[in-house]
Amino acid sequence: MSATDPHSARDASADGRAVKIVSHSDLFYWWPVWAAGFVMALLTYWDGHVMAVVPDGTTTEQARRVDGVEGPRDVLVVPAGQALALDPVTQAPIQPHLRMARSNALGVVYATVLMVVLLITNVRLRGVWSLAIIVAALLVSVFLAWFGWWDDVLRRFEVADIHINAFGYLCVSTALFVIWLFVFVFFDRVVYATFSRGQFRMNLFVGSGETAYEVMGMVLHKRRDDLFRHWLLGFSSGDLIVKTGGANPQTFELPNVLFVDSKLKRAQRMMQEREVT
Numbered sequence: 001m002s003a004t005d006p007h008s009a010r011d012a013s014a015d016g017r018a019v020k021i022v023s024h025s026d027l028f029y030w031w032p033v034w035a036a037g038f039v040m041a042l043l044t045y046w047d048g049h050v051m052a053v054v055p056d057g058t059t060t061e062q063a064r065r066v067d068g069v070e071g072p073r074d075v076l077v078v079p080a081g082q083a084l085a086l087d088p089v090t091q092a093p094i095q096p097h098l099r100m101a102r103s104n105a106l107g108v109v110y111a112t113v114l115m116v117v118l119l120i121t122n123v124r125l126r127g128v129w130s131l132a133i134i135v136a137a138l139l140v141s142v143f144l145a146w147f148g149w150w151d152d153v154l155r156r157f158e159v160a161d162i163h164i165n166a167f168g169y170l171c172v173s174t175a176l177f178v179i180w181l182f183v184f185v186f187f188d189r190v191v192y193a194t195f196s197r198g199q200f201r202m203n204l205f206v207g208s209g210e211t212a213y214e215v216m217g218m219v220l221h222k223r224r225d226d227l228f229r230h231w232l233l234g235f236s237s238g239d240l241i242v243k244t245g246g247a248n249p250q251t252f253e254l255p256n257v258l259f260v261d262s263k264l265k266r267a268q269r270m271m272q273e274r275e276v277t
Helices: 006-014 026-047 105-122 128-146 150-156 166-185 227-233 260-271
Strands: 018-022 059-064 073-077 192-196 199-203 211-214 219-223 238-243 251-257
Touching: 018 251, 018 260, 026 105, 026 166, 026 227, 026 251, 105 128, 105 227, 192 260, 219 260, 238 260
Parallel strands: none
Antiparallel strands: 018 192, 059 073, 192 199, 199 211, 219 238, 238 251
16 A cells, blocks of 8 residues: 555546545434424424413413403413513513414424434444334324324323424524534545545545555445435435455445445446556
8 A cells, every 4th residue: 555645636536537435424314303493493483373481380361351451362370479571671571472383293293303313323223124113103203293183192191292492493403404514514524535547545534644555356345234324314325345455454434425326336447447657
């Protein structure tokens, strides 16, 4: 093996004589979380309800007469000796303004998406059965939400409600999206492999430079054993294993390579060619 000029590697990649393969972190598979959060924020805002923050023990009353208000109204009655939260500037009671969906459905679906993504990015689930179980869980959650049955289910089992206001969804999703985008565009591209004619180059971290290996005896192997993660969330991704030949063989693992099939074919084609000078 020998050190190579990084400028020559970039030039080869630019003119189509090289295949650059980037290894992504598991954070890439978290895109459904921030995407679902943005959707839930929009649906919560459109729901047209707001949240009132009241003291513990506040009760609701229907069709009550209120001085200065025409007709009977539904009201909230705070306990004796308690008061609503006051604005620190005007010292007037804070009016309800936080957008909140009336149903638990949005919160339950978002929590389901979060739990599923957390599971598949930390536990390797193999085989068709794992895919079927995860898809079934998502479908059940969305099905109950679509027909508005989650409120009845949670009320029957006396489980706490799952509510997030629209700005809460927006804040979490925006922060996660910014982190995801930074890692995907910049941080993940620190570790990459380059296949050019008859040569393989590996860059493991910033400032390390590239190390070149001859392709004689080199073996490329694609591993795709997690159907849900690699196929549905990863846009036909997979893990690429590179085993070099020679007297001092080394093994490099490039996890979460997007569109791994097409890149593997191009890399194998490059390995079979030789640079003519």
